[in-house]
Amino acid sequence: MTRHVVALNAGSSSIKFALFELNGREPLALAVGLVEMLGEQRRMTAHDGAGAPIYEDSWSDAAGASFHIEALRRVLAWRRGAFPDANVVAAGHRVVHGGVYYDAPVLVTDEVLRCLKALIPLAPLHQPHNIAGILAAREAWPHVAQVACFDTAFHRAHPFVNDVFALPRKFYDEGVRRYGFHGLSYEYVTDKLRQLAPLHAAGRVVVAHLGNGASMCAIRDGQSVASSMGFTALDGLPMGTRCGQLDPGVVLYLMQEKKMSAEEIANLLYLESGLKGLSGISYDMRELEASDRPEAQQAIEYFVFRIRRELGGLAAVLKGLDAMVFCGGIGEHAWRVRERVLEGMEWIGIELDRAANRASAQVISSERSRVRVFVIPTDEEAMIARQTLAVLDRSPATAA
Numbered sequence: 178m179t180r181h182v183v184a185l186n187a188g189s190s191s192i193k194f195a196l197f198e199l200n201g202r203e204p205l206a207l208a209v210g211l212v213e214m215l216g217e218q219r220r221m222t223a224h225d226g227a228g229a230p231i232y233e234d235s236w237s238d239a240a241g242a243s244f245h246i247e248a249l250r251r252v253l254a255w256r257r258g259a260f261p262d263a264n265v266v267a268a269g270h271r272v273v274h275g276g277v278y279y280d281a282p283v284l285v286t287d288e289v290l291r292c293l294k295a296l297i298p299l300a301p302l303h304q305p306h307n308i309a310g311i312l313a314a315r316e317a318w319p320h321v322a323q324v325a326c327f328d329t330a331f332h333r334a335h336p337f338v339n340d341v342f343a344l345p346r347k348f349y350d351e352g353v354r355r356y357g358f359h360g361l362s363y364e365y366v367t368d369k370l371r372q373l374a375p376l377h378a379a380g381r382v383v384v385a386h387l388g389n390g391a392s393m394c395a396i397r398d399g400q401s402v403a404s405s406m407g408f409t410a411l412d413g414l415p416m417g418t419r420c421g422q423l424d425p426g427v428v429l430y431l432m433q434e435k436k437m438s439a440e441e442i443a444n445l446l447y448l449e450s451g452l453k454g455l456s457g458i459s460y461d462m463r464e465l466e467a468s469d470r471p472e473a474q475q476a477i478e479y480f481v482f483r484i485r486r487e488l489g490g491l492a493a494v495l496k497g498l499d500a501m502v503f504c505g506g507i508g509e510h511a512w513r514v515r516e517r518v519l520e521g522m523e524w525i526g527i528e529l530d531r532a533a534n535r536a537s538a539q540v541i542s543s544e545r546s547r548v549r550v551f552v553i554p555t556d557e558e559a560m561i562a563r564q565t566l567a568v569l570d571r572s573p574a575t576a577a
């Protein structure tokens with residue numbers, strides 16, 4: 178009997194989900210969907226493996242309802258209705274933080290769940306929702322394997338200098354380290370690059386994952402070498418609502434002079450900063466690009482400035498650059514942002530093909546460009562399904 182896997186990816190502003198069939202070596206997507214927040218509106222859409230729409234629904238935020246809980250409930254109900262005969266043998270979950278514990282996907286046990294819960298303070302926008310997804314799937318399929326697939330795992334082999342903060346050594350030993358995130362996306366994109374351009378993939382690559390959460394990663398021969406994100410998913414680039422790199426003195430000032438509590442500061446840095454805080458208009462790049470208000474333009478300018486700075490830094494870590502990849506909602510669609518990031522980057526070896534960039538083509542660098550620049554739509558759900566299948570195949574009790 179054909180086996181099926183459900184993949185759940187609870188991000189900060191959305192839930193992505195997919196149903197895969199496990200027949201051949203590669204999981205085959207039967208349905209892929211998204212629940213997103215659009216102001217007070219919630220929208221759920223799904224399409225089939227060929228991209229044809231198969232479902233659409235929208236609703237208003239019921240006062241007090243948790244976006245993620247309500248979205249999960251609807252996703253599971255939809256799966257039951259749309260694919261009643263699916264033989265679900267596993268649910269794979271994106272889990273943003275695996276701490277020092279996990280460098281590969283694992284079957285979720287009560288012990289694993291305890292570890293994941295202990296990491297909630299290090300990923301408050303994601304980890305509680307990732308865990309809620311696991312619990313909801315456990316309830317829906319009590320006898321089915323739950324597999325946790327970690328954003329941090331791809332980065333666990335970072336060299337020490339990219340894994341550490343210059344704090345007294347005991348903090349490193351306790352796990353205060355630069356973990357890096359978006360690992361499922363980086364792994365997917367790296368695999369794709371290997372198929373598209375094997376020589377480039379074997380070289381020095383910087384990937385910019387620019388979504389509602391945003392980070393950049395230096396990759397050499399398929400291995401993560403450095404990431405812009407750190408202990409939590411706050412560091413590095415500014416994001417939809419997160420501040421990105423911040424002088425820790427600002428946090429001390431907020432505590433000591435502004436008398437803000439830890440909770441208020443967390444709320445400020447995770448939910449009220451970034452593009453939203455700087456523009457005072459929106460966290461969404463689409464709205465900022467459509468706005469002619471100077472605050473919107475300044476927020477985009479800061480976003481672009483930090484990406485350019487990070488690109489220079491990561492290329493220096495790699496001692497040069499062979500390829501660059503854009504992915505994530507902004508990286509894949511916002512051609513103006515890409516154009517501004519790559520303007521005047523000839524010194525690093527990048528020459529943009531403006532027409533290809535405007536068309537969001539797969540290769541957006543010119544023929545003459547020494548560094549090849551790609552736009553590769555990421556697919557965290559496909560990576561979750563692959564990792565889930567790998568765990569099933571090496572766990573005899575679940576492989577039936």
Ligand SMILES: Nc1ncnc2c1ncn2[C@@H]1O[C@H](COP(=O)(O)OP(=O)(O)O)[C@@H](O)[C@H]1O
Pocket residue numbers: 188189190191387388389390417460461462463505506507510511
């Ligand atoms: N067509 C578009 N043009 C510009 N920005 C876009 C476009 N589509 C999506 N985005 C941006 O991408 C973000 C969502 O990215 P995504 O990677 O899906 O987010 P998440 O981090 O929730 O997984 C939106 O908040 C928006 O800023």
Ligand SMILES: CC(=O)OP(=O)(O)O
Pocket residue numbers: 187188189190273303328358359388389390391410
């Ligand atoms: C880690 C992270 O920032 O994830 P997302 O982009 O889904 O918010």
Ligand SMILES: [Mg+2]
Pocket residue numbers: 188189388389390
């Ligand atoms: Mg995301």
